Amino acid sequence: MRKQQGYTLIELMIALALGLIIVAAVVLLLLVGVRSNAMQQGVADLQDDANFGLNYITQDIRLANLKTATAKINDQTVYGGIVLSLHNLPEKFHNLSSILLSRSDFGLSHVAQKSDQLVIQYRPMTTGGFDCEGRRIDDTNSTIIQRYFLRIDNVKESGEEQPLSLACDAGRYSDDSDVILDYGDNGEIIMKRVDHFHVLLSISTDQNLRRYISIQDYMALEGDKPRILGVLLGALTRSVQNVGKDKSIEQNNHFTVLDQNVVVQSNGLPKGYIRRVVSQEIALRNALGERE
Incomplete structure (x- = not known):
């Protein structure tokens, strides 16, 4: 009579335990991979969007003050490249609403401080180009005016x-x-998903030095205001998609945008998104030197 072969109860329990450990390890690796992929995709999308947006803005802002009679830009320069007041426009447009001018602490934001708005203008040298809304520039006798600001994006992901x-x-x-x-x-x-937008003006002081100042502080200066030589842009950007709320990828919601310390508020969905501060300094080449 042959002796029956098989597993003992202890061997079966050990096999089951080893199997569960292997399955748990595989599941853990899968979850880590999914979170890592979401994180990498979020960072990549954020960087691509921020780089494209800033490069696009930079190219346009460098046109500011193009084909004007004087290189000096301040709040009184007619046709001046940075539109700070109605005096930068021809007199016939002095009924334009002030909300369409460059302003500090004015627009929508997901931090306690309000966002800024920057308005530039220039007269194109040649035809064939496009303004920032994609309209073709067909003549060189018109002045292009462009306003950069934050607004609500109606195309949004689930949960936003x-x-x-x-x-x-x-x-x-x-x-x-x-x-x-x-x-x-x-x-x-x-540029998609920007929680805060901040602008500083680069100005020339009496000692021929440069300093940075907000639009609001610049407009508060008394007397003949110093000439503007450039702008410094700062934006708090975030990923479009949620990358998860795991502790390992949780971000501190405190950021520094140029000279401002900001905290993302609850309406900005602070958890589960990758955020980065991006900045760009732009010299206004059409504001350098003298043209009188």
């Missing part, structure tokens, strides 16, 4: 309440027209 994006609103006017065409609307989004 009021995502903000950096948009550009472009218009144009000519010497023989009494209206600024196409200006004052929602504009075209050029």
Whole structure:
């Protein structure tokens, strides 16, 4: 009579335990891989969006003050490249709403401080280009005016309440027209998911030194204001998609945007998103030197 072969109860329990350990390890590796992929995708999307947006803005802002009679830019320069007051526009447009001018602490934001708004203008040298909303530039006698600001993005992912994006609103006017065409609307989004937008002006002091100052502080200066030589842009950007709320990827919601310390508030969905502060200094080449 043959003796039966088989597993003992102890061997079976050991085999089951080893099997569970292996399955748990595989599941853990899978979860880590999914979180890592989401993290990498979030960072990649954030960097691509931020780099594209800033490069796009930089190219346009460098055109500011193009084809003007003087290189000096301040709040009184007619056709001046940075539109700070109605005096930067022809007198016939002095009824334009001040909310369409460069302003500090003015617009939508997901931090305690409000975002800034930057308005530039220039007269193109050649035809064939496009303004920031994609409208073709067909003549060189019109002045292009462009406004950069944050607005709510209606195209949003599941779970997002009021995502903000950096948009550009472009218009144009000519010497023989009494209206600024196409200006004052929602504009075209050029950088998605921006929680805060901040602008500093680079100005020349009496000692021929440079310093940075907010638009609000610049406008508060008394007397003949110093000339503007450039702008410094700062943006608190975030990933479009949620990358998870795991402790290992949780971010501190305190950031420094140029000269501001900001904290992302609850309406900005602070948890589960990758955030980065990006900045760009832009010298206004058309504001350098002298043209009198």
